[in-house]
Amino acid sequence: MEELAREAGITVRTVRFYRERGLIQPPRREGRIAWYDDHHLARLRTIAALLERGHTLTGIADLATAFESGRDVGEVLGLGEPTEETPVRLSPEELADYFEGGATAENLAASLALGYLATDGDEIVHTSRRLLEVSAALVREGVPLAVILETAREVRAHADALAELFGAVLTAHTTAADSAKLRPLAKSIVEAEFSMALDRRLRADAGPQRS
Structure with missing residues (x-):
């Protein structure tokens, strides 16, 4: 514990306090010797970084609980399934920087449930750089992250329905090789229709224009 505290730049008393609060895992024991490893050190450094960003110890404990209950990155990404999205590796403090005050335990849990975030050791993996950048x-x-995630949940349902629709068309009328080649065309149709739908909605929201 003394070596761990020295490496982390904190006191033994603080390490012991974090252990009692469940912020770090118990050490591996061999007889009377307690062994701490790089995972404990990484967690202590994360705690320090989040405290500097204004998070409370209670909030950090909630984040840790949500983080530890998340699915492994291999499960979320499907272990090699093809995708056009680029995953992004983040430390917990880097994720907090992306979303400032929006990086709460509730939002982290929602992101994990949607499959936007996954865990890989001490790192967090966002499954889509595009979605990460747009969300940030x-x-x-000024759009709350909780609202973005709730909207994303509804968008996911509609996106799944569109994928099912186009998947059925492509499966019925093309070969497997052609389906991959025609995928960009299906995406273009959806993008164009959504663009026109937004135009109609914005015009309706604006109401009749006075001359």
Whole structure:
């Protein structure tokens, strides 16, 4: 414990306090010797970084609980299934920086449930750089992360329905090789229709224009 505290730049008393609060896992014991490893050190450094960013110990404990209950990255990404999205590896403090005050235990749990986030050792993996960047941009514009995630849940349902629709068409009328080649065309149709739908909605929300 003394070696761990020295490496982390904190006191033994603080390490012991974090253990009692469940913020770090118990050490591996061999007789009377307690062994701490790099995972304990990484957790202590994460705690220090999150405290510097204004998180409370209670909030950090909630984040840790949500993080530890998350699915492994291999399970989320399907161990090699093809995808056009680029995963992003983040430390917990880097994730907190992306979303500022929105990095709460509730939002982390929602992101894990949606499969946007997964765990890989001491790292967090976001399954889509595009979604990460867009979500962070929306948060910077004042949209609460909780609202973004709730909207994403509904979007996911509609996206699954569209994928099922186009999947059935492609399966019925093309070969497997052609399906991969025609995938961009299906995406273009969806993008164009969504763009026109947004135009119609924005015009309706604006109401009749006075001359």
